[in-house]
Amino acid sequence: MDLNDTPEQAEYRAKIRAWLDEHKDEAPILQGEGAITDPDEVAREQRKWQAKLAEGGLAGATWPTEYGGQGVGPIESVIINQELQRAGVPNVFDVIGVGMLGPTIIAHGTEEQKDRYLGPMLNGDEVWCQMFSEPAAGSDLAAVQTRAVQQDDGSWKLNGQKVWTTNAQYATYGLMLARTNPEAHKHKGMTMFILPMDAEGVTIRGLRQISGEAEFNEVFLDDVVVDADSVVGGVDNGWGTGLTTLMFERLTIGLGSSSFGYRGRRFAEALGEDEVASRNSEVRHDFGELAAELEAVRWSGYRAISALQGGQIPGPEFGLAKITTVNCAIKAGDLVADVIGPEALAEESEWAYMISFLPGLKSAGGTEEILRNTIGERVLGLPPEPRLDKGVPFSELRAIEKEGAAA
């Protein structure tokens, strides 16, 4: 059992650490004293920092060198994340672009698309957003209804609505899944497009969450026209292209900070300040249980890194760590607030923020129920539930659904 780096990894880590020692003062301060709080300024400063990271080879390190990456493996990317955390500086601003959408374009894009889009994406000049989910296509992503119709000149006309679009307000481009052939089965008739966010007919609206902040957006598309060469990965092949993005999403989340900073010690400090609480057997029991599970998430992460080093790519069981983390953090929030009382719910309190943030996180990146289905079926090999949408053309499926809802 060895938690240490191999000599090659140690050398890589030293290189990253040396670069960060030299440049970390240039990073924006996002927490604690002197932190910037205005969201637009935060975005601006983080994009500048992303350019710096790209220059040092710390952004998109797993990208091939011809597209500005370092061509290193996932372990090196873990090392970079660890060193950024250690130095207390932020990672790239456009995690979605660099971690998920860029790799999708690298895998499925044309040479022209790669030449045009990857460079500015990597250094933060052009931010990207992911436009997959819709109000009626979340867990069942292949139910996308946004319609793309090809015009006589080869261009495409788009109509529909996307939701949960992080960074849409800062984005130059979006990678968007739309239905191009409603007569095909639901997984077959979709196409992936690159959408310029300043195109005519695109409307972006912030979606306020429980806390009051707007982390996500809704994006409305009314007769938006995009060129024929904005298709990524071929017409009617959007599901396959999208699966690549989702695979990189799993990798990005799995190898990022799987515990989202929710650690036992943070809660121990809050609870321990109250001497009655820290001696109360009910508090000790509830806290001990959730802290032990959060500790397990940390070690599951190490086990995953170790497996990755042995050549195994993380599978859907990664979702277990998310389920554990979110549910333990919810219990921790309840417990800390029970001890502190209503004062914990003051709008500016970190606990109020955490309590507000978690119910949404339970559904983000796959609801708990969908994760349990996926793990049950792909890892434990349990049979799927019977489906009513297999082999039915999408247009008919919609009719069946409408009939069902009306009944």
Place this chain on the structure above:
Amino acid sequence: MNLELSDEQEFLREATAGALSRVKTVEEAREALEDEAALTDLWPVAAEAGWLGLLVSEENGGAGLSAYDAMLVAEEAGKVLAGAPLLGTLPASMLMDLGGDDRVAAVAAGETKAAWLPAAPPSSVEDQWTVDPIEGMDRPEAPQAEVKGDEVTFTGTVAWAPDAGEADLLVVVGLDGGSPVAGVVEASADGVTVESGWRYDATRKLGTITLAEATGRKLDVDEDEISRAWYLTQALIAAESVGTVATALETSVEYAKERYTFGRAIGSYQAIKHSLVEIMRRLDNARSLCVYAGYAFADSPAEIPYAAAAARSVAGGALDYAGRQQIQVHGGIGATWEHDAPLYFRRSQLNRRLVGGTSMATDRVAEELFQGRGPVAAV
């Protein structure tokens, strides 16, 4: 970072499974509920396989292996409900080895049986070393001890100690003027009363030991080493539980694929599927914490209490859940002697209450964090 098992560890695991496969442990677990004699004595098996000397240094005739290696053996035993003498014997041999008792070579060889009488270290809410009570929530102080030269005399009672009912040598922790001392008392010595038996899970022999001015040899061990024995058993129970949960999950998943209701396999229903994934989630967490405990014993002693307690807490919760869910997935038959599920359930019920119980381990996790200990540097 490399947390995979080494070739030697894979071999140890396979050899353990092989040795256990020659005994019908699960069948015997059922038969022994009615006839104790149905149980194969696993001491000779343990001796032959070398488990008794796993943690004894090579110069004393042992294998000089790590706590994690011992946990791998416990995990295999847990898979098949084998009541192998591990929980009481391994900490006993460890303390005898550390404390310079030359009888440890015979213990490692299986010629002499030794068991440790569990004593829990104090905390901010429990100001003295305590032992498991015969009944009730009030934990008595560890036996009183009086040291005279190389000898120590103990007075007190320790209940429900694994393996202690059959041991020749008892490794006792007592309090001398409030400080913990450890000594080895012969079970046949004056003042020693041994009550041996089992509760609910017939595979696990338990001893309730009363010492009335019973004298034995003092061990040259310090407080840290004495507390390590407690955490070793916590880690072993965790690992053993992981094995038991793994079998419960495997059996339940198999059944959920084969059993049909309303024209479909029950494993296709979310209610069943999600509960099986819940067993897996708890199992996976427990496994990760067993790795942590193994790491702490080998490389980071300051983390032993936290890591071992966390492993026991989560593994205990996993076993509780799996023990009940295995029955639920199997339906009514799962609650009858027609099935093995009740045997796994019986194991879960006993483990939950053994050596401090799961709840004491959970409390220790909170204790360590409230005292500013817990994880050393996060990697």
